[in-house]
Amino acid sequence: MRSVFLLLVGAGGTAVLLWLWFWQLERLSWKEGVLAEIEASIGAEPVPLPAAPDPESERYRAVKVTGALGARELHVLVSAKGFGAGYRVIRALETGGARVMVDLGLIPTAAKEAARVAEAQVTVRGNLHWPSEVDRFTPENDVDGNIWFAREVAVMAEALGTAPVLIIAQETSPPLPGVTAFPVDTSGIPNDHLGYAVTWFGMAAVWVSMSGLFLYRGRRKTA
Numbered sequence: 740m741r742s743v744f745l746l747l748v749g750a751g752g753t754a755v756l757l758w759l760w761f762w763q764l765e766r767l768s769w770k771e772g773v774l775a776e777i778e779a780s781i782g783a784e785p786v787p788l789p790a791a792p793d794p795e796s797e798r799y800r801a802v803k804v805t806g807a808l809g810a811r812e813l814h815v816l817v818s819a820k821g822f823g824a825g826y827r828v829i830r831a832l833e834t835g836g837a838r839v840m841v842d843l844g845l846i847p848t849a850a851k852e853a854a855r856v857a858e859a860q861v862t863v864r865g866n867l868h869w870p871s872e873v874d875r876f877t878p879e880n881d882v883d884g885n886i887w888f889a890r891e892v893a894v895m896a897e898a899l900g901t902a903p904v905l906i907i908a909q910e911t912s913p914p915l916p917g918v919t920a921f922p923v924d925t926s927g928i929p930n931d932h933l934g935y936a937v938t939w940f941g942m943a944a945v946w947v948s949m950s951g952l953f954l955y956r957g958r959r960k961t962a
Contacts, residue, residue: 750950752946752950753943753946753947753950756939756940756942756943756946757939757940757943759939760936760939760940760943763932763933763935763936763939764932764936766932766935767930767932767933767936770930770932771930774925774928774930777799777925777928778924778925780798780799780800780801780866781799781801781866781922781923781924781925782801783800783801784801785801785802785803785864785865786800786801786802786803787802787803787804788802788804788834788836788837788839788904788906789802790836790837792867792904794869797867798867798868798869799866799867799868799923800866800867801864801865801866802864802865802866802867802906803862803863803864804832804834804839804862804863804906805834805860805861805862805863806832806833806834806835806860806861806863807832807833807859807860807861808830808831808832808833808841808856808859808860808861809830809831809832809833809899811830811831811899812828812829812830812855812885813828813829813830813885813887813895813898813899814826814827814828814829814846814851814885814886814887815827815829815887815888815889815890816848816886816887816888817845819845819921822845822919822921823847824847824848825845825846825847825848826845826846826848826851826886827842827843827844827845827890827921828842828843828844828845828846828855828918829841829842829843829887829890829895829899829905830843830899831899831900831901832861832863832901832906837902837904838900838901838902839901839902839904839905839906840892840895840896840899840901840904840905840906841863841865841905841906841908842865842868842890842905842906842907842908842921843863843908843911843915843918843920844908844915844918844919844920844921845918845919845921846917846918846919850917851885853917855915855916855917855918856915856916859913859915861911861912861913861915862911862912863906863908863910863911864908864909864910864911864912865906865907865908865909865910865922865923866906866907866909866922866923867904867905867906867907868905868906868907868923869892869903869905870889870890870892870905872889872890872891873889873891877889880894882898890905892904892905907921907922907923908920908922909922
C-alpha cells in the first residue's frame with residue numbers, strides 16, 4: 740500500500756513539474772515572437788509622425804520628424820553599459836503640426852551644465868516609446884535640480900508643454916555635439932522563460948530520482 744502511495748505521489752508530482760516545464764517552453768516561444776516583432780518595428784523604414792500616436796499599437800514605431808528643438812532640457816539620470824553614469828537629454832520638438840518630446844541621447848554627468856545648442860532645426864530618426872520605469876523604489880524627481888529618475892512621459896510632457904509623445908532618437912541630422920544617441924532596443928525587456936523551463940525540468944528530474952529512492956527503500960524494508 741505504501742509503495743502504491745509513493746508511486747502515485749511520484750507520478751503526480753512529475754506530471755505537474757513536466758507540465759510547468761512545457762508551459763514555460765510555450766511562453767519562451769511566445770516571448771521570442773514578441774521580441775522579434777518589436778525588433779522589426781524598431782528597425783522598420785521610418786514614417787512621418789502620426790497625428791495622434793497610440794501608446795499601445797504604435798509603441799516602437801519608427802518615425803522621422805523635422806522640427807525646431809526647444810531650449811529647455813530635462814535630464815534623466817541613468818547608467819549605460821560602455822558609457823557609465825550620465826543623463827538622458829529630453830527636449831521639446833516643434834514640428835509645426837505638433838509639439839512632442841525627443842530623447843536625444845546621453846551626456847556625461849560632468850556635462851550637465853555645459854552649454855548646448857539652445858534651438859536648432861533638426862531631423863530626428865527614431866522610435867515612439869512610452870517607457871514604464873517607475874516602481875516603488877524610484878526616488879522622487881528633483882525637479883528644481885533638474886534630475887529625473889525615470890522617463891514619466893505624462894509628467895515630462897506637462898513640464899515641457901508638449902503632447903505626451905516621446906521619440907527615442909536613433910540619429911539626428913545634423914548631429915548634436917556632445918550628445919550620444921541611446922536608441923531603444925529589446926535588451927531591457929526581460930525574457931526569463933528559458934531559465935524557468937530549465938528549473939522546472941531540473942525539479943522534475945530531482946522529483947523522479949527522490950521518488951525512485953523512496954520506492955527502493957520502501958521495498959527493501961518490506962523485503
